[in-house]
Amino acid sequence: MISEPYDTKRITELREDIAKLDRQILKCLAKRLVLAAALGEIKERLGLSLQDCEWETAVLKRNLEAGAEYGLKREVVAALTEFLISQALAHQESLIL
Secondary structure (H helix, E strand, O other): OOOOHHHHHHHHHHHHHHHHHHHHHHHHHHHHHHHHHHHHHHHHHHOOOOOOHHHHHHHHHHHHHHHHHOOOOHHHHHHHHHHHHHHHHHHHHHHHO
């Protein structure tokens, strides 16, 4: 139970900070999709497959290592990485089809 006005104010401040981070995350996702689109266009021109399992494995490994540095659970990092890769691929496919 919240008994201090400070606690209520602190909750509001923390929620505002989280909202700012959420916007930054979304901005980064949008930038990532722009880059993925450019990559997809080049791959299409070169006749390469959009999906590159070797690269995806390297991305997962890189992200797992970075996540460990930040104290994040492997499952969370793996799920996020899989989501990012799947969204990039879906975005590339939507632009080519």
